[in-house]
Amino acid sequence: DAKTTQPPSMDCAEGRAANLPCNHSTISGNEYVYWYRQIHSQGPQYIIHGLKNNETNEMASLIITEDRKSSTLILPHATLRDTAVYYCIVRVGTSGTYKYIFGTGTRLKVLA
């Protein structure tokens, strides 16, 4: 079973920041948080991942709480093309046996 819970859906106005929350209260100390998104009928696209520190790349920022029990994915200036299902995943297992278990995700709709 997935170790994450996410709201089923969110709306965001175009040009505004989209903040997508994720709870992972049972995460272990060496387990990474990964984010992917899936635009309709396409393969999931990697966005970002992190362990303890906040991370930023050209697509998004990832804010992880100090206790690591939750995180937030931030799309700083959402566009219509960011409309997708966003999956927060805790990668489980050990080196060479990692598994990525997807939950139900958050369906983000960016509104014009």
Place this chain on the structure above:
Amino acid sequence: NAGVMQNPRHLVRRRGQEARLRCSPMKGHSHVYWYRQLPEEGLKFMVYLQKENIIDESGMPKERFSAEFPKEGPSILRIQQVVRGDSAAYFCASSPYRDRGKGDGNTIYFGEGSWLTVV
């Protein structure tokens, strides 16, 4: 740098036939994952393979489904005697295996999927 390649993109099979889905990982990647996505549902893990070895098949149905990743060539997901309930999108993902201590070397990247329709 080519991404994960899956083929066929669309496959139609009659009930009782066999379906074979192929996945060529990204260059330099030695690990492959298969996922299934039923209509309007999330991705369900099926199997995790490295070359010539199944690492985890806990998500594979016990009957009719099998997967392999030979030393040479693509990974194959094989479904025998397909039924209508097998109609789904099947996604493959690949990763390298180099644990740098930051987890950076194990991010998985997905292909565009193979859509199986059983009629």
